[in-house]
Amino acid sequence: MSSADDSLYPIAMLIDQLNNDDLQVRLNSIKKLSTIAQALGEERTRSELIPFLTEAIYDVEVLLALADQLGKFTSLVGGPGFAMYLLPPLESLATVEESVVRDKAVESLRTVAAEHSAQDLEIHVVPTLQRFVSNDWIPSRTSACALFSVCYPRVPHSVKAELRASFLKLCHDGTAMVRRAAASKLGEFCKVVETEYLKSDLIPSLVQLANDEQDSVRLLVVEACVGIAQILPQDDVENLVLPTLRQCASDSSWRVRCMVADQLVDLQMAVGPEITEVCLLTTFECLLKDEEAEVRAAMASKVRDFCANLTKANQVQLILSCILPCVRELVSDLNSHVRSALASVIMGLSPILGAYETMQHLLHLFLIQLGDNCPEVRMNIVSNLHSINDIIGIQQVSESLLPAIIELAEDSKWRVRLAIVEYMPALAGELGPKFFDQKLSHLCQRWLNDHVFAIREAAVLNMKKLVELFGAPWAEQAIIPMILGMSDNMNYLHRITCLFGLSVLVEVCGTDMTARLLLPTIILLADDPIANVRFNVAKTLQKISPFLEGTVIEVLVKPTLDKLNVDTDADVKYFAAQAIAGIAAA
Structure with missing residues (x-):
């Protein structure tokens, strides 16, 4: 083969493999692009391989692999000074109809764009972004939304004005799919925009999106609220952001309210304890009482974290007066998912409230959940029993909860039994060998003969721990x-x-x-x-x-x-x- 033929071999090989009927062969060829690029050299990769990849059409799996590979290709085309050569194939991939390919192409575009110099960014990346924005093809406009936050900080003021106008245009797009994409990137874009333009341009768009006819758009506004609250002064948050959030918390769509529940603790961390007490506590209570079970479950899972972030001076008082009444209702909620979500966190209130308030207000709630007819609820409570040992003392735990714990040791659900088995060494270790002989010995006998191997195995391992605690002479007898x-x-x-x-x-x-x-x-x-x-x-x-x-x-x-x-x-x-x-x- 002549030297001219040798120079064409990598491309010819790639073409053959990409035309192969076997998908795995085509995927492997794409994954070896870096090897082919190294064989061609930087100049021929720019002049031959990249144009070939831009024009070729493949199936989804191959396109996805290609989009991923191109994000790592900057060094193979000659470094950041030649990164613009990667824009055409990525631009093409970012406009395909398949969302997974688009998302990966946009991710790679963001990586490549960040590698451009400020001058090349303005010359090459910004025009690519503007083509996305002005394209009639909907997927193109959705892809544009993720590029603004990468370009904006490094372009001149005149270009920044154009970018802000383009982003606002996408926020007002006639297609819900584009507005969703804009709403999902609004918080990210707000973090790089100057405060004056954030207030004058982007927050009005936030308000408009919060009133969008599509709940899939409105729910994305919630996350944007959190992002904006992290960068604005507290007065501005209270005046400009919280009204929109309160509107979302009472939205007619349960999906929007559920998103508020998911994001409320993050928002609480962003605004601080004072605004939380004044503005967010009421929202928290309302969501705990929401008519939709999914919202209550989402909010119940946040009870511990929300309470932990309350101002220390009023923490216990606020929990007892505002949150605990809602918690009492949730313990008996008709929906098992709500009760289960609460059971996974309720014991975390003990370290916050302290021993006395735990004994007064929480112990009977623990007992109710230990006897819940849903195994997931029982499991979540049992799994967290250790968290209250240091708060009220193991002796008090045994006196107050032991009958329920022993009953659960023979629970019909093996995972519940397993959780009890794993908790038992801590209980027996604190209360001593006499307690074990009197209260737990017969249970261990049953666990050793359990029909589930995991229970038998855990029972044996627990016995080893008990022997380490109580000594070999005790083991010989018991x-x-x-x-x-x-x-x-x-x-x-x-x-x-x-x-x-x-x-x-x-x-x-x-x-x-x-x-x-x-x-x-x-x-x-x-x-x-x-x-x-x-x-x-x-x-x-x-x-x-x-x-x-x-x-x-x-x-x-x-x-x-x-x-x-x-x-x-x-x-x-x-x-x-x-x-x-x-x-x-x-």
């Missing part, structure tokens, strides 16, 4: 008999649990107790009729061997493994051989 008793269970899964429990406890029981109490049962199970049990014996013997003396290994462990090594079951022989090799190498 725990080990419980686990050894599972060795003759009719269900082979529980016999496997017995082996798992013994292999875990050996780490905390010591050499003497392992050889004297645990090893005999393990060896006994080597004759189990179920192959799964026998190969678990081999695995267990290997695991406990570091905790045994050499003579014990020679006399008891190795003969048992030798017997398993000639077992009729292939898996048993395999794990026995593994154990023999592992012990020999130790």
Whole structure:
């Protein structure tokens, strides 16, 4: 092949691959564009590869990959001074009908635009943006909205005026899709616009968009309010932004109100505690009582964070007088999603209110939710029980909530049982071994025999934690008999649990107790009729061997493994051989 042919090979190869019927081949060719560009060199990448990519038409997956690749191509066309060569293909991609391709192309355009010098930005990027704005094709105008905040800070004042006018034009566009795009980028654009123009130009557009006929536009105004509130002085926020937000909070569309609920804590952080107390607290209460369950659920999930950000001087008083009455209603809400959202955060009020107010106002709410008929509610409460231990004390927790906790230990939903199992070491550790023997021992026995493996596994791991707390002598009396008793269970899964429990406890029981109490049962199970049990014996013997003396290994462990090594079951022989090799190498 001649040198001229060699120079054309990368492009020819790319063409062949892009014309392949296999989508994966076409995708892989696009993902290798950087390699092809390196082979061509910077000049030929600009003059040959980029024009080829601009004119070619592919399917959506390939276009998406191309849009992503071009955002990383600046160094391959010669650096920032040549970044303008990437604009034509990205401009083409940013006007396609498929939204995922457009979004990726716009993301890459923003990256490439930021790499331009100020002069090149004005010469090349701004005209691209203006073509987007003036295009009759709707997707083109939607793509334009994301580029204003990148261009505006680095262009002359005269160009800034043009950009502001263009953005306002998009805010008033006759197509809802374009107005949505403008509303979604309004807050971002406001952060780079001078305050005087923000007040005179953009906030009136904010107000107009808040009255748009499409709720999909109005709900995006809420996020813009948060962005604007972060940059304006508090007086301006109160006068210019909060009226629009209050309007959104009482919007006829539940979707708009739900967006207010989602964004209210962010807005609270932006405006500070004083405006929150004067202006936002009432909105918060109203949304907690909203007629739509989705809004109440969204707001209920924000209760803890909203309360935590209230001014410290009035925090407890405001919670007790304004928010807690709403919380009491939500605890008995007819919608389970609302109750579940509240259950995930309600215990977080305890550190804010303190021990006395928790005892007075929250404990009975916890009890109601612990007995809720929805398992998700019970699960969320149980999962957060640890958060109140330090506030009211574990003794008070046990006295007030223990009956409900014990009842949940046998809950029909295994995830609820699992949460109780995982909470139990903290409870037992604080209250001591006597408490465990009296109140929890029978529960642990049931957990060890639970039909769900995750419960059995968690119960065993908890016992290890308890032995670490209470000591090996206690374990010999309270725990080990419980686990050894599972060795003759009719269900082979529980016999496997017995082996798992013994292999875990050996780490905390010591050499003497392992050889004297645990090893005999393990060896006994080597004759189990179920192959799964026998190969678990081999695995267990290997695991406990570091905790045994050499003579014990020679006399008891190795003969048992030798017997398993000639077992009729292939898996048993395999794990026995593994154990023999592992012990020999130790």
